[in-house]
Amino acid sequence: MSQVAFSSGLVPEQSGAAPGSRISSYVMSASPNQPVDSPFLAAANGHKLRHTPVWFMRQAGRSLPEYKAIRGSGSILEAIKQPVLSAEITLQPFLRYGVDAAVLYSDIVVPPHAVGFGIDVAPGTGPVAENAFRSPDDLKRLRPLEADDVSYVIETVKLLVAELPTSVPLLAFAGAPFTVASYLIEGRPSRTYQNTKRMIHLEPELWHQLMDRLVQHSVTFIDAQLSAGARAFQLFDSWAGSLSNADYREFVLPHSKKVFDQLRELHPEVGGIHFGIGCDHLLESMYEAGPKIMGLDWRTPIQSARQRMGADLIVQGNLDPALVLAGSQAALEGAEKVLDDNANHPGHIFNLGHGVDPTTDPAVLEDVVAFVHEKTRIEES
Numbered sequence: 001m002s003q004v005a006f007s008s009g010l011v012p013e014q015s016g017a018a019p020g021s022r023i024s025s026y027v028m029s030a031s032p033n034q035p036v037d038s039p040f041l042a043a044a045n046g047h048k049l050r051h052t053p054v055w056f057m058r059q060a061g062r063s064l065p066e067y068k069a070i071r072g073s074g075s076i077l078e079a080i081k082q083p084v085l086s087a088e089i090t091l092q093p094f095l096r097y098g099v100d101a102a103v104l105y106s107d108i109v110v111p112p113h114a115v116g117f118g119i120d121v122a123p124g125t126g127p128v129a130e131n132a133f134r135s136p137d138d139l140k141r142l143r144p145l146e147a148d149d150v151s152y153v154i155e156t157v158k159l160l161v162a163e164l165p166t167s168v169p170l171l172a173f174a175g176a177p178f179t180v181a182s183y184l185i186e187g188r189p190s191r192t193y194q195n196t197k198r199m200i201h202l203e204p205e206l207w208h209q210l211m212d213r214l215v216q217h218s219v220t221f222i223d224a225q226l227s228a229g230a231r232a233f234q235l236f237d238s239w240a241g242s243l244s245n246a247d248y249r250e251f252v253l254p255h256s257k258k259v260f261d262q263l264r265e266l267h268p269e270v271g272g273i274h275f276g277i278g279c280d281h282l283l284e285s286m287y288e289a290g291p292k293i294m295g296l297d298w299r300t301p302i303q304s305a306r307q308r309m310g311a312d313l314i315v316q317g318n319l320d321p322a323l324v325l326a327g328s329q330a331a332l333e334g335a336e337k338v339l340d341d342n343a344n345h346p347g348h349i350f351n352l353g354h355g356v357d358p359t360t361d362p363a364v365l366e367d368v369v370a371f372v373h374e375k376t377r378i379e380e381s
Contacts, residue, residue, distance in 0.1 A: 037167045040100045040349060044232060044271040044293055046314055048346035052339070052376035053100035054369050055171070057234075057275075058355030059093035060105045064362055066092050076121045077113050080106055083155040090160055094168060096362060097369045101171050101232070102164055104225060106153060108175025108236055109183060111217035114149040117141045117184065125188060132187035132195070136206055142184070142213055145220045153221075154228045161229030169232055172225030176237035176259065176276075177214035178252045184210070193242050200251050211255040219262045226267050234273040234295065235259060237286070241278030248282050253289055260290030273316055277354060284309060298353030302341040314347035319368070321352045324360055328367045335368050339375055 042049035061067055067089055071079060080086055089105040109119050109127045118141065119129040133142070147154065160170050183189070185196045199207050222233050237256065240248060260272055274286050275295030287294055287309050296305055296317035306313045323334040335350070342348045350372050356365070 038169055040169055043347060043349050046347040051373045052348055052350050054350040054372050055099045055101040056352055056356050060089050062358035063356050063360040064092055076107055081152045083152055083159055086156040087159040097366055099369060101169050103171040108180055111145045111221050112142060112184060115143050115145055127183040129184055129187045133184040139209060145217045147224045150224055154224050157225050157228035157230055170230045172222050172230035172233040174218040174221045174235060176235045177211045177218060177255045178240050179236060179238045180214050181210055182239050215255050215258045218259045222263055223266050226270055232271050234275055237276040240276040240282060245281055245285055249285050253285055256289040316349040316351050318353040321354050321357055324364050325357055328364050331364050331368050332371050335371055
């Protein structure tokens with residue numbers, strides 16, 4: 001591939017880039033000396049700057065034609081190992097939608113894959129481990145994560161930080177210990193989590209050993225991204241909602257709290273988001289783990305969350321992704337209801353209540369971003 005000079009150095013030009021791709025023209029004009037001026041970071045600290053910030057979980061990926069043009073074939077984990085490709089994919093939604101944050105193109109099973117546990121992401125299925133975690137011997141396959149194991153992720157972060165304007169932070173992320181554990185134990189996505197729950201209740205010592213190891217993975221993975229220049233992070237506990245609150249508090253909360261506590265010690269100024277699906281019954285417990293921002297799915301009203309956890313609660317969310325699939329009119333009506341629910345509280349980061357569906361029309365998300373920005377715009381003095 002040819003080499004083209006960008007502001008951060010030599011970045012290979014992506015062959016087969018989508019027609020009209022703006023990455024090269026954008027990054028050549030980005031100034032590394034721009035002042036920090038971020039609506040996202042302001043909202044993360046309970047303040048409002050210019051407008052309510054917007055980003056979308058899974059904003060980079062299969063819903064974008066420009067993604068399909070450069071992604072290539074094979075596992076997403078192999079694509080993630082290509083820093084220039086990963087950086088390009090991370091930037092695509094920022095360039096198309098004008099979102100207020102970029103989220104690293106990565107996956108929650110990168111750490112166990114990087115240490116050689118034997119897990120991949122199967123197209124159309126999700127994370128699959130041929131030899132699932134079922135015994136103490138399996139801990140040997142899940143050694144502690146070191147930063148060098150994810151050097152390609154660190155390189156991707158550095159490329160992105162050099163190219164993004166300082167008003168648009170890069171978000172780090174990792175899977176929470178429970179959700180990653182469920183993939184390792186079940187060997188694939190599950191609806192019942194029967195093997196996971198069996199280990200929790202019948203082999204609690206092994207369960208806590210596994211969770212401690214995954215705490216180390218989460219902290220090391222997020223720390224590597226933040227140390228390379230990411231400025232906020234999200235901990236995805238996507239499937240914690242499958243647990244009762246009693247089980248969550250006994251078997252999960254202590255470990256999730258370790259992740260937030262250790263990252264707070266390492267990066268005291270960085271805000272963390274905690275998010276899961278179907279977790280309304282767990283919200284207080286998940287907040288107790290120590291996030292600065294609570295991510296809400298579409299089932300929990302913002303006002304309800306603030307009544308339960310305090311009027312100053314900073315929230316992220318929570319438009320139902322199905323409304324985006326229904327077209328612009330339904331999506332914009334839903335977005336307006338979310339903004340009304342937030343009642344102009346400065347501590348609000350607009351997002352979907354789950355990730356972008358692969359069949360989403362990108363034009364609808366463009367409309368949502370423009371609507372939220374215009375609807376919440378404040379005049380600068």
